[in-house]
Amino acid sequence: MSVLRRRFHGTPLWIYGWFVLDALLVLTPPLHWAVTGSAMVLGVPAAVFYFVAAALFVCTSLVAAYLAEVAAGSFGP
Numbered sequence: 382m383s384v385l386r387r388r389f390h391g392t393p394l395w396i397y398g399w400f401v402l403d404a405l406l407v408l409t410p411p412l413h414w415a416v417t418g419s420a421m422v423l424g425v426p427a428a429v430f431y432f433v434a435a436a437l438f439v440c441t442s443l444v445a446a447y448l449a450e451v452a453a454g455s456f457g458p
Contacts, residue, residue: 393449399442406435 411431420427 392446392455393453396442396446396449399445403439403442406438410435 411427422430
């Protein structure tokens with residue numbers, strides 16, 4: 382059995398890894414952008430791009446966790 386298929390309280394371990402990445406992404410914003418000036422990414426300020434990208438990443442992890450729990454049958458009667 383591979384490490385990615387093991388489960389901890391019914392949740393796949395890759396979900397826990399994804400949430401660790403979420404925490405690192407959200408808790409360590411790129412402060413160097415604030416120090417070096419206004420950088421632009423895809424035509425918007427870098428800080429705005431960062432917060433939108435971080436929000437999308439966190440929302441995607443919640444959907445992935447939900448789908449993994451449904452596939453495991455955790456929500457059954």
